Amino acid sequence: MTSIPANANMSEKTLHDENQELPTLAEEASHTGESIVEGKTVGTPYADDAKFKLRDVEVFYGENRAIKSVSLDIATNEVIAFIGPSGCGKSTFLRSLNRMNDSVESCRVKGTLELDGQDLYDPRQDVVELRARVGMVFQKPNPFPKSIYDNVAYGPRIHGLANRKSDLDDIVESSLRKAGLWDEVKDRLDATATGMSGGQQQRLCIARTIAVSPEVVLMDEPCSALDPIATAKVEELIAELSQSYTIVIVTHSMQQAARVSHRTAYFHLGHLVEVNDTSTVFTAPEHQMTESYITGRFG
Numbered sequence: 001m002t003s004i005p006a007n008a009n010m011s012e013k014t015l016h017d018e019n020q021e022l023p024t025l026a027e028e029a030s031h032t033g034e035s036i037v038e039g040k041t042v043g044t045p046y047a048d049d050a051k052f053k054l055r056d057v058e059v060f061y062g063e064n065r066a067i068k069s070v071s072l073d074i075a076t077n078e079v080i081a082f083i084g085p086s087g088c089g090k091s092t093f094l095r096s097l098n099r100m101n102d103s104v105e106s107c108r109v110k111g112t113l114e115l116d117g118q119d120l121y122d123p124r125q126d127v128v129e130l131r132a133r134v135g136m137v138f139q140k141p142n143p144f145p146k147s148i149y150d151n152v153a154y155g156p157r158i159h160g161l162a163n164r165k166s167d168l169d170d171i172v173e174s175s176l177r178k179a180g181l182w183d184e185v186k187d188r189l190d191a192t193a194t195g196m197s198g199g200q201q202q203r204l205c206i207a208r209t210i211a212v213s214p215e216v217v218l219m220d221e222p223c224s225a226l227d228p229i230a231t232a233k234v235e236e237l238i239a240e241l242s243q244s245y246t247i248v249i250v251t252h253s254m255q256q257a258a259r260v261s262h263r264t265a266y267f268h269l270g271h272l273v274e275v276n277d278t279s280t281v282f283t284a285p286e287h288q289m290t291e292s293y294i295t296g297r298f299g
């Protein structure tokens with residue numbers, strides 16, 4: 001969707017001169033001209049048609065405040081990319097959107113987190129139902145040690161989405177088609193999923209996620225283990241899915257953020273520094289810290 005200026009750090013650390021010592025995050029934060037003000041995000045963090053309304057969100061692991069007063073709307077059917085240096089809280093914030101952090105004992109989430117106006121953290125909220133609405137694709141493909149068919153049919157079965165075998169067959173086929181995998185696997189649906197290539201496994205996991213018709217798909221570095229061809233397939237898929245789903249993608253690849261997302265959110269040490277149209281973030285970032293990051297002044 002956007003081209004990146006030639007001087008932009010493409011995030012792949014190998015692009016840096018191996019001998020060049022990059023400043024640490026803390027050093028950079030103390031040297032930069034523009035400081036980060038807690039709770040203040042520059043750009044356009046709010047949206048009219050918010051799917052998620054997130055206000056003053058804080059996430060703690062014990063005493064460590066990993067997310068610091070973040071406010072953001074995620075609009076219906078947008079693709080938003082989360083970028084920022086390692087450890088800045090991208091995964092933590094992403095996982096708070098479908099309560100994946102619930103399983104981390106030391107983790108506490110504060111603030112307002114609403115999905116379609118409903119409190120995600122209401123104790124009456126059924127977490128299994130929430131995760132069917134807000135699906136997740138992980139960095140490492142994690143198919144079940146079952147057949148290709150059973151992987152995709154798993155969610156529809158436990159959620160009772162198909163009464164007849166033919167309905168289930170239809171869901172499996174349409175999910176695999178949407179994930180761009182049908183032609184590769186239609187003759188071996190009974191084969192075990194763990195025998196597929198990494199790229200196929202990741203697309204299978206996407207098919208498994210969309211088989212329960214989620215409204216939102218969260219993706220945490222979904223292509224980091226994939227080769228360029230498989231990556232291109234997943235990116236095409238994201239573009240297609242964005243017609244009907246809201247997608248939040250964490251990525252370390254700035255080219256990927258530029259290719260697939262409408263808006264980009266830049267995180268730094270738990271703060272949400274800037275949110276803007278992806279083209280603005282990569283061509284004319286408003287905040288000095290964003291600019292420093294995308295031009296490779298630290299990593």
Ligand SMILES: Nc1ncnc2c1ncn2[C@@H]1O[C@H](COP(=O)(O)OP(=O)(O)OP(=O)(O)O)[C@@H](O)[C@H]1O
Nearest residue numbers: 061066084085086087088089090091092093104106
């Ligand atoms: N399960 C956990 N228990 C305790 N602390 C955690 C846990 N997960 C993350 N953290 C801490 O929270 C902070 C943010 O981590 P997080 O994994 O969200 O960063 P990230 O931006 O996703 O990094 P990366 O790009 O390396 O994936 C870090 O300080 C990390 O050490």
Ligand SMILES: [Mg+2]
Nearest residue numbers: 090091092250
């Ligand atoms: Mg992460």
